[in-house]
Amino acid sequence: MIAKIGKGSNLYGAILYNQQKVETENGAVLLLNKIPDTVDGRYSVAYFNKCFDPYLSVNIKTEKMVRHISLNPDPKDKVSDEQFTEMAQEYMKRMGYGNQPYIVFKHTDIDRTHIHIVSTCVGIDGKKIPDDYDHPRSMAICRDLEIKYNLHKATEQEQKQGNKVFNPVDYQRGDIKSQIASVVRHLPKYYSFPTLGSYNALLSLFNITAEEVKGERNGQTVNGLVYVALDENGNKVSNPFKASLFGKDAGVAQLQKHFEQSKEKMKSTPARSILKNMIELAIHTTNNEIDFRKQLTEQGVNTVIRRNNEERIYGITFIDHESRSVWNGSALDRNLSANVFNDWWGNDIKPKIKEPTEPQKKSVTQKDTDELPAEKPHHFFDFLNTEPKHEDGLIEAFGGLLIPDAQGEDYEAQAFAKKMKKKRKRKRGQQ
Template sequence: MIANIGRGESLFGALSYNQLKVEKENGEILYTHKIVETVNGLYTTAQLARSFEPYLAANNKTEKPILHISLNPNPKDQVSDEKFQAIALDYMEQMGYRNQPFVVFKHTDIDRTHIHIVSVCVDEKGKKISDSFEKRRSVNISRALEQKYGLIPTTEKEHLQNDSIFRPVDYIKGDLKSQIASVVRHLPKYYRFQTMGEYNALLSLFNITADEVKGELHGTEKQGLVYSVLNENREKTSNPFKASLFGKSAGYHALHEHFKKSKESLKNEHANSSLKNIIQVAMHMATDEKSFKKQLQEHGINTVVRINDNGRVYGITFIDHNNKTVLNGSHLGKEFSANVFNDWWNNDKRPQIENINSKKPIVEPVIAKDLYNREKPHDLFDFLNYNTVSYNQNEPSFIESLGGLLPEVQVEDYEEQLFENQMKKKKRKLGQ
């Protein structure tokens, strides 16, 4: 069993990420500890958050008081809900967090079921609970729990073999082909995008760009795709790599088929309404481009802005890592088009925000105030460790920290899928 521990500032971010899984029927609340019960046994993010408020209110010194832990059994393990509950309680007790409120979420959106635990690392007096030798203790506890509950042993080394997937390409490290492959072979499996522009916006998070190439061979028109690596100035820094090097899923025809399927699946997508509401809240509360992007980061949404040499915003794309969708602003509606943001950020014409439907905003006012009024940069484990992207070459940096581009929980899910594939390969090699 592999345990991953994340720490952050935003309780709302951690809870809403997991609660979204529940709402989409890709997860469930498996167990609550020291959480105020509701009449019907169902919870909203705000209701869950209230049980943590006394601990966070008492906290005075700990910058990252929120814990977000995932426990990931071997793919071949079949773990019942009761056993998952027992494992979670055992793990939290041995790590020193048994007296804290926590929520155990079960995720079922990938082949291997696993659990996430949201808690706090400060006690009721606001004192930080010791995290000395946390990594070592967690590994030892995981090994002991494997024996206690009859789980298949899994080493950290095996898990880390897949650590390179969904990492930004670093042109200085070399072996660019392998680095590109670790990204482009898998993106279409997880994300929906309808155009080359949206695909390139997603690729830009990984320092990659794709170009369509057309030509004629023996009188027949041919179409293809090549990938190149970008440096910190958004300039191509490698020779182009043919898409055929990375398999059919990364090729021209497969991607255009993916565009069609994505367009069809997004026609009546309720998640689009949620995304619109989140963007509208950010537009209403943000003061400028920087704070707008920061607020969307709180919800796991990257903002990719395209700016020409004259500084005009000519394109804006929103990458929602919760719903795994990539949408140009124009696809969401004219009120989210590039012109609107250009007028706001360059001409000081603030857009008039109207609620798109009669539903209440997703972010409740009290929590929203807490989210949006922070001055320090957020550094939450799920999706707050990265910077938003701009094609403006005048910006000094594209991504300041390589390991934190995507939500860590999301990355972990991808790693789990690869880990399962690795286990299958080993099984075939052994002739089992």
């Protein structure tokens, strides 16, 4: 079983996301802890939101008061509602949230039935519950629950997801070639992306861009790919490196196969509808670009926006780290195309999408973002450019991004060794 801990400030959004599952018969409320039941057993977003007010109002210093946790058994595990409830109670008690108000939602909209828990890290006395070692403690609890309830054990690879992350290229650190290699040699193993544009959107998170190079050799057209390092503003800061330096997975031929495989895989994945729902929810509950992107980031989704010289948005891509897939806005829905967001943020014309059943209520902890400074163009995922922190690092947010250790590898030497090996084989064949 895998647990994922989301830490944010948008309580209303977390509750609305889960309550919409219930209202569309794709979920159910399994347990209320420290939250009064209603007479008719029916709940609303406004009601749940109000139940947390006494806790949120006593502490305005803690920025990320909300805890949105998911417990995910293996799809092969058959877990009853009673077992889910017991697991949630034991998990929250051992994590230090046993006396906190929390709601346990069951989700059934995908083949992996799982639960979400919405709570707060602020006690009724206004003190913040310590969370410095949430991740290792959470992993230990999951291992114990697997044994207690006879669940499939998470694979060793899944258990280590939080221990290794892709690092963005830092051109000032030197050895740019090895830094690029440590990303591009492994990204296709973990992420689905159907086009070169979506691949570049993903690469942009790591200060890298890929460019096609076309030419002729012996009268035949030859297509190639080069990789270039970027600075924090998206400007090129290195010479181009041929894809062949980084192995076949980084080259055009193999990437074309990956694009086609990704298209087929993404046609049937339930992640599409889940992501679309999350984006529409963010549209409803935010009023500007900064808040929109921040809310999605807290849920493990990057928003990569492309603008022309006139600052008009001509492309928008969403990178879902939960399903590890990269989506163009218009591929998700025509109401999520670049033009729609350009009209919203450029011309103050908010997209018209079916309104949620409850009106939005602003939490006392939400801050007015009108005076926030504009983000730099390339700061789409700022926490990737810092060391992971216990408070709100990438690992804590959604499990981390896997990468094998690539330090110290000499990719030119590897390519040369392969070339010599091929020559020796040819010589032996001629003899």
